[in-house]
Amino acid sequence: MASEYVERASRLPGAVVWTKGAVARTGAGTGDGEAGPAGLVLPDGCMDLLWTEGRLLVAGPDTRAFRPGPGLRGPWAGVRFRPGAAPALLGVPAHELRDRRTDLADLRPGAEVRRLTERIDAAPDPAAALEDLALRLAAEARPEDPLLRAVVAALAAGRSVAATAEAVGLGERQLHRRSLTAFGYGPKTLARILRMQRALALARSGVPLAETAARTGYADQAHLARDVRELAGLPVTSLLSR
Structure with missing residues (x-):
């Protein structure tokens, strides 16, 4: 099963769906993007909604390169939002998440996040299920400025x-x-x-x-x-x- 970084355009305008690790099954294209050398994540002005088995997280905007630690090895699926789009979807100012990886349960009700996590864990394509979640959040949010x-x-x-x-x-x-x-x-x-x-x-x-x-x-x-x-x-x- 593929282990490289793979990305494709999302159905959410301006966003990208990506996978890294064994979950990568789409084969829709590859790029450097979120992966970087040896797992290094370079600042890009974006924020990401992340899934790894049993967890949903938000990657805040980085001011410096981020290298995942032992507890953040994946495999991963993510939706990378274009700069400025994520705060309206998540209901939190971007500066509060700067240089952080934050559990979604810290931003939204815990019971809701547990249900969402279980649903994505069980999905045949977690990346597609995560994208569906991003689309739902966008539909519920105020229009992007x-x-x-x-x-x-x-x-x-x-x-x-x-x-x-x-x-x-x-x-x-x-x-x-x-x-x-x-x-x-x-x-x-x-x-x-x-x-x-x-x-x-x-x-x-x-x-x-x-x-x-x-x-x-x-x-x-x-x-x-x-x-x-x-x-x-x-x-x-x-x-x-x-």
């Missing part, structure tokens, strides 16, 4: 925090407060994380690091290397070699 997507798009395109605030019609302090609730950290941190992800994707496609740095808004290759090491905890060359 389109402003959040505009913020992410502007920062991902390399616009400054000031330019992003102006583009969405907010003051910089308002943008910071809204970002803490939606993304778990301020827009400057989100911009760094999105830039690192753009740079890694470009470098993995074969673009030399010096050119990658120039095209993604770093001052130079050394700046790129420092930023990746601070966020990922590994040299950029080590990440790319794995």
